[in-house]
Amino acid sequence: MLGYRFFEYSPDPNGGDPFERLLKIFMELLTYTSGDVDEALSWMNQLDRQYGLTDNEYGMGDFIEDLKKNGYIEEENPGEGTFQITAKSEQSIRQRSLEEIFGKLKRGGRGNHRSAHAGFGDESTSELKNFEFGDPVENIAFTESFRNAQINHGIDEFTMTQDDLSVREREHKTTVATVLMIDISHSMILYGEDRITPAKKVAMALSELIMRKYPKDTLDIIVFGNDAWQIKVKDLPYLQVGPYHTNTVAGLELAMDILRRRKTSNKQIFMITDGKPTCIKEGARYYKNSFGLDRKILNKTLNLAAAARRLKIPITTFMIAKDSWLVQFVQEFTQVNNGRAFYSSLQGLGEYVFEDFIKNRKKRVR
Numbered sequence: 339m340l341g342y343r344f345f346e347y348s349p350d351p352n353g354g355d356p357f358e359r360l361l362k363i364f365m366e367l368l369t370y371t372s373g374d375v376d377e378a379l380s381w382m383n384q385l386d387r388q389y390g391l392t393d394n395e396y397g398m399g400d401f402i403e404d405l406k407k408n409g410y411i412e413e414e415n416p417g418e419g420t421f422q423i424t425a426k427s428e429q430s431i432r433q434r435s436l437e438e439i440f441g442k443l444k445r446g447g448r449g450n451h452r453s454a455h456a457g458f459g460d461e462s463t464s465e466l467k468n469f470e471f472g473d474p475v476e477n478i479a480f481t482e483s484f485r486n487a488q489i490n491h492g493i494d495e496f497t498m499t500q501d502d503l504s505v506r507e508r509e510h511k512t513t514v515a516t517v518l519m520i521d522i523s524h525s526m527i528l529y530g531e532d533r534i535t536p537a538k539k540v541a542m543a544l545s546e547l548i549m550r551k552y553p554k555d556t557l558d559i560i561v562f563g564n565d566a567w568q569i570k571v572k573d574l575p576y577l578q579v580g581p582y583h584t585n586t587v588a589g590l591e592l593a594m595d596i597l598r599r600r601k602t603s604n605k606q607i608f609m610i611t612d613g614k615p616t617c618i619k620e621g622a623r624y625y626k627n628s629f630g631l632d633r634k635i636l637n638k639t640l641n642l643a644a645a646a647r648r649l650k651i652p653i654t655t656f657m658i659a660k661d662s663w664l665v666q667f668v669q670e671f672t673q674v675n676n677g678r679a680f681y682s683s684l685q686g687l688g689e690y691v692f693e694d695f696i697k698n699r700k701k702r703v704r
Contacts, residue, residue, distance in 0.1 A: 356396040357404045363391070364405070365434050368423060370535055373576040375411050375421040423575070431575050432546040435539045469503035479506045515556045515600035516695075517593040518544060521611035522561045522577065523584040533658050534579045537610045540691050544608075545571045547695075558596050562589030564617055564624055568596070583617035583626050587635070590642040590653075597651055607646065607653045608691065613664055615639045631667055643675035653677040656691060 363385070367378040379402065386392050392401070405411045406421075410430070414422045466479055487498040518541055526533040541559055548557045549571075559569050563582025566589040589609070597605040615635050617626045627635060646653055653675045657668055665681065672679040 356392070357401060357408075360391060360401045361405075361410070362434075364401075364410075365427070365431055368427065368431060368575060369435070369539060370532075372578045373423055375423055379421070425572065428572050428575055429546075432542040432571070435543040436546040436550075438539065438543070466504045466506055469500055469505050473505045477505045479504045512604050513554045513556075513602045514552075514604045514606065515558075515597055515602050516548070516605075517558045517560060517596055517607045519560045519562060519566075519589045519593055519607060519609040519611075520577070521563075521584060521586075521589075521609075521613075522579050523563050523582045523613075523616075524579060525584065525613050526579045533612050534577065536658070538574060538577050540610065541577075542571075542574045544691060544695065545574065556600060556602075558593075560589055560592055560596075562586065562592075564588075565619070566592045568592065583624070583628060584611070584613060584615050585617040585619065585624075586611070586615035587618050587638050587642060590639070590646065594642070594646055594649065594651065598649070603650075605649075605651045607651060608656065608695075609653060610656045610658070610691075612658045614667060631663065636667065640671060640674050643671050643677075647675045647677075655679045657681045 360382070364378060364382060367381050368375070371377040371381070379398075382391065382401075383398055386398055392398055402411075406413075408426075409424055410427045411421045412424055414420045466482060469478065482504040483498065483502055486502040486504060487496065490499075490502055491497040520534075520537050520541055522534065526537070545557055545559070548555050557571075559571065559574070560566055561569055561577065562585055563580050564585055566585065569577070586609075590607070593607050597607070614631050616628050616632070617624055618635050618638055619625070625634065643653065653672075654677055655668055655672060657664065657679065668679050668681075671677075
């Protein structure tokens with residue numbers, strides 16, 4: 339057998355395919371510009387002038403032509419010179435968010451999530467138990483059972499009884515219905531800090547993870563400002579902050595309404611927010627208070643946390659602000675719901691969401 343041949347690696351001095359190199363920058367800029375192709379290309383031209391992204395062989399005009407040829411952008415109104423991204427770009431942005439935040443994930447087969455309970459699943463574990471009436475015959479571990487019989491009865495006159503049989507346990511599989519709530523109130527871009535882009539990246543990565551690895555699960559995405567409404571996965575790259583207050587009550591009501599319609603018994607809410615509830619709706623008018631934790635607003639929010647607990651819907655809150663008075667509210671909210679809370683920097687948000695999502699997959703959410 340010839341085997342493997344190893345050669346010295348010589349990196350491309352030009353940095354590889356110029357289109358792929360520029361595409362990475364373009365996709366990142368699309369996330370920041372909320373899918374605005376013209377603005378992203380304008381930024382790229384500025385970066386090109388400042389840092390020399392292109393050369394005499396491959397210019398920015400070539401890159402735009404390749405974007406069109408490869409199906410990443412298309413003319414919004416033919417003849418006007420404006421562009422919009424395609425479904426291929428939307429999927430590519432989600433995929434790149436997944437790789438950036440969650441790293442290299444092993445591809446999983448079509449199936450559900452592991453839980454802490456043994457049962458009639460489709461994946462064997464290393465655990466063995468004594469055979470009991472009703473255990474499937476195909477789960478019998480024959481090697482271990484023969485060894486038990488030899489130990490218990492000797493090898494001269496081989497005998498096997500029910501007490502010798504060992505059964506390999508299989509992991510019980512479960513599906514999970516998740517609602518992801520994203521705060522799009524004005525505070526998500528206040529004080530010169532962009533909080534919406536990391537939240538958007540997490541949502542895109544989480545949706546891509548579920549569609550690829552847990553296709554039997556459901557993920558519904560809600561945004562909330564003065565009101566709350568549901569958006570589709572394909573809408574995530576275009577998500578923007580608005581001139582809104584934070585109506586957490588509306589978001590929770592919509593999330594619970596969605597989960598009531600889901601058939602699985604395993605349900606959860608992830609909420610990404612940077613602060614306090616500041617708004618509720620009373621009939622046709624909005625009751626707002628931007629200056630503090632208004633008890634009228636907070637009481638309705640806490641009542642919903644308690645209602646979710648009665649419905650066995652845990653709420654995990656990801657706070658991307660650490661003001662002491664906000665932390666106190668989140669602690670009270672979490673205690674009422676019997677949920678979880680994480681206080682994360684913008685850089686660590688993705689890791690927090692991923693770790694908690696995977697952790698919840700290894701147990702049955704009750």
